[in-house]
Amino acid sequence: MSSSFRTLMSSGVKVKLLFFAKARELVGVTETGLVVPNGLYTQKKLLSIIVETFPVLCSIQGNFIVALNEECMDQSQSIELKEGDQLAVIPPLSGG
Amino acid sequence: MMGLQEEEFQMPNFKQLLEEKDSEIMRLKTLLTKYVPKSELDQMSNSHPSTKIAASTATLESPENLCSQLSKEDVARYSRQLILPDFGVGGQQKLKKASVLIVGAGGLGCPAAIYLAAAGVGTIGVVDYDSVELSNLHRQILHKEHGVGTPKSLSIILAVSSLNSSVKCVSHHVLLKSNNAEEVISQYDIIIDATDNVASRYLLNDACVLLKKPLISGSALRFEGQLTVYNFDGGPCYRCIHPSPPPPETVTNCSDGGVLGVVPGTIGCLQALEAIKIAAGLGSSFSGKLLLFDGKEGSFRKITLRSKQKTCSLCGDNPVISKLIDYEQFCGASPTDKTETLHLLDDCSRLTCQEYKQLKEDSSPHLLIDVRPPEEVAICRLPNSVNVPFSKVEDPIEVEKIRNYIQKLDNKNKQVFFICRRGNNSQRAVQLLEPKLADLNVILRDIRGGIQAWAEEVDTAFPIY
Numbered sequence: 001m002s003s004s005f006r007t008l009m010s011s012g013v014k015v016k017l018l019f020f021a022k023a024r025e026l027v028g029v030t031e032t033g034l035v036v037p038n039g040l041y042t043q044k045k046l047l048s049i050i051v052e053t054f055p056v057l058c059s060i061q062g063n064f065i066v067a068l069n070e071e072c073m074d075q076s077q078s079i080e081l082k083e084g085d086q087l088a089v090i091p092p093l094s095g096g
Numbered sequence: 097m098m099g100l101q102e103e104e105f106q107m108p109n110f111k112q113l114l115e116e117k118d119s120e121i122m123r124l125k126t127l128l129t130k131y132v133p134k135s136e137l138d139q140m141s142n143s144h145p146s147t148k149i150a151a152s153t154a155t156l157e158s159p160e161n162l163c164s165q166l167s168k169e170d171v172a173r174y175s176r177q178l179i180l181p182d183f184g185v186g187g188q189q190k191l192k193k194a195s196v197l198i199v200g201a202g203g204l205g206c207p208a209a210i211y212l213a214a215a216g217v218g219t220i221g222v223v224d225y226d227s228v229e230l231s232n233l234h235r236q237i238l239h240k241e242h243g244v245g246t247p248k249s250l251s252i253i254l255a256v257s258s259l260n261s262s263v264k265c266v267s268h269h270v271l272l273k274s275n276n277a278e279e280v281i282s283q284y285d286i287i288i289d290a291t292d293n294v295a296s297r298y299l300l301n302d303a304c305v306l307l308k309k310p311l312i313s314g315s316a317l318r319f320e321g322q323l324t325v326y327n328f329d330g331g332p333c334y335r336c337i338h339p340s341p342p343p344p345e346t347v348t349n350c351s352d353g354g355v356l357g358v359v360p361g362t363i364g365c366l367q368a369l370e371a372i373k374i375a376a377g378l379g380s381s382f383s384g385k386l387l388l389f390d391g392k393e394g395s396f397r398k399i400t401l402r403s404k405q406k407t408c409s410l411c412g413d414n415p416v417i418s419k420l421i422d423y424e425q426f427c428g429a430s431p432t433d434k435t436e437t438l439h440l441l442d443d444c445s446r447l448t449c450q451e452y453k454q455l456k457e458d459s460s461p462h463l464l465i466d467v468r469p470p471e472e473v474a475i476c477r478l479p480n481s482v483n484v485p486f487s488k489v490e491d492p493i494e495v496e497k498i499r500n501y502i503q504k505l506d507n508k509n510k511q512v513f514f515i516c517r518r519g520n521n522s523q524r525a526v527q528l529l530e531p532k533l534a535d536l537n538v539i540l541r542d543i544r545g546g547i548q549a550w551a552e553e554v555d556t557a558f559p560i561y
């Protein structure tokens with residue numbers, strides 16, 4: 001976790017991050033907690049926070065979707081994260 | 097009604113009852129068509145299965161014709177789904193007229209095919225270019241031991257026809273590509289993506305958008321499965337959700353990542369279910385939705401996807417893709433799930449299995465590092481090898497371990513060899529470790545083709561997985 005986030009941990013919102021498919025393989029866990037600063041978030045900003053916190057996801061940046069409480073956001077939408085919100089990092093699976 | 101008259105001796109009361117109900121339905125139908133506009137009538141027939149028959153008889157000359165479309169045998173075979181509210185005779189007849197194409201006769205395609213056949217889908221097409229291998233049988237459940245080496249599409253046809261001989265099953269023993277996909281796909285109403293690679297997924301998506309076909313897409317790896325219905329009912333296409341393919345080196349296939357057979361089995365069954373619902377006019381539960389199945393956790397999550405994108409390069413307002421493209425080029429990977437063979441090292445940094453065998457026979461002192469994951473090492477390994485998994489090869493603790501091993505070797509002849517499953521990671525390991533071990537004056541080399549080549553070229557009793 002980058003230092004800029006660690007310093008904000010006390011004043012932020014704690015959300016749950018869920019990893020699927022390749023993201024799970026790269027990060028090495030199924031889920032984890034993450035504290036993010038209060039404020040409004042766009043899809044783009046959420047994506048960059050996730051990749052900044054887990055740089056190992058860089059290799060698939062742009063190839064996964066992020067769902068907030070099981071719903072994908074529209075690009076223009078801004079939302080405020082609440083305590084306990086679930087953010088799912090979902091790359092496509094291609095095997096069969 | 098003809099079909100029922102045949103059973104008159106068994107159930108005279110039912111016959112009379114049915115005739116009464118029929119005339120009642122006809123009377124109501126006449127009233128409805130007189131007083132209710134046709135559009136509203138269609139809507140009613142969709143939401144109320146009981147009025148569906150009445151409405152559909154309006155287009156037929158007499159009620160007798162309706163029953164004659166399902167034979168006595170069909171009625172008996174499909175009775176449990178015929179009496180199902182929301183499905184019924186109308187659904188069965190639609191299934192019988194429907195044609196579904198399954199692309200991929202593997203872990204997803206097998207269960208999908210057999211359930212579609214069981215349900216009575218009129219025509220099932222199967223596309224696959226592969227032959228059955230022993231390593232397929234744990235998940236591709238329609239293939240048989242005695243069928244190893246024979247075309248996969250053929251074993252599906254055999255299984256389907258022995259379950260339901262009234263289903264027309266067509267084998268397409270081709271590798272689906274840009275130049276033949278539209279010809280095959282255009283013959284079918286509904287397409288099931290049961291493939292195992294990225295290039296085929298984009299190809300199928302593009303062809304289905306161009307030909308206006310619903311695409312039921314399933315995938316599976318390890319304990320996880322995914323399912324979405326694309327290009328249906330105003331929903332998004334695959335490119336709306338995933339505009340660009342992942343870098344090929346980040347894509348894990350079943351051969352490298354592993355998969356538990358029941359996982360694609362579960363997704364394949366759900367693909368069949370969606371195909372049946374779409375064919376029967378019941379719509380789909382996964383248009384614009386993504387099912388995430390986690391077999392280890394036992395969880396099903398349903399994610400709402402972004403809607404169809406105006407900016408989509410294929411189905412958007414200003415599409416730039418108007419015909420199929422080169423998907424191998426677009427994805428940087430061939431339309432198979434085979435692992436590509438890399439050539440990262442110079443020939444002088446590589447050793448063949450035969451050369452390594454000779455070196456062992458000469459008792460030449462050396463260190464053999466097996467960089468496969470411990471799960472694979474547990475299956476089979478070469479004697480006197482040490483295991484440093486590739487994922488940890490740069491870990492300072494592991495590097496120190498390797499340094500210690502090397503320092504124990506005979507001073508004059510410090511040879512270090514790396515081996516993996518197929519000879520790709522062993523080359524990568526040499527590249528990663530060369531700078532870290534440069535001070536030790538050692539030669540790092542990899543064994544070409546890995547454990548698999550050893551099994552094929554040196555020790556044929558050695559297992560291949």
Ligand SMILES: [Zn+2]
Binds near residue numbers: 409412
């Ligand atoms: Zn689209």
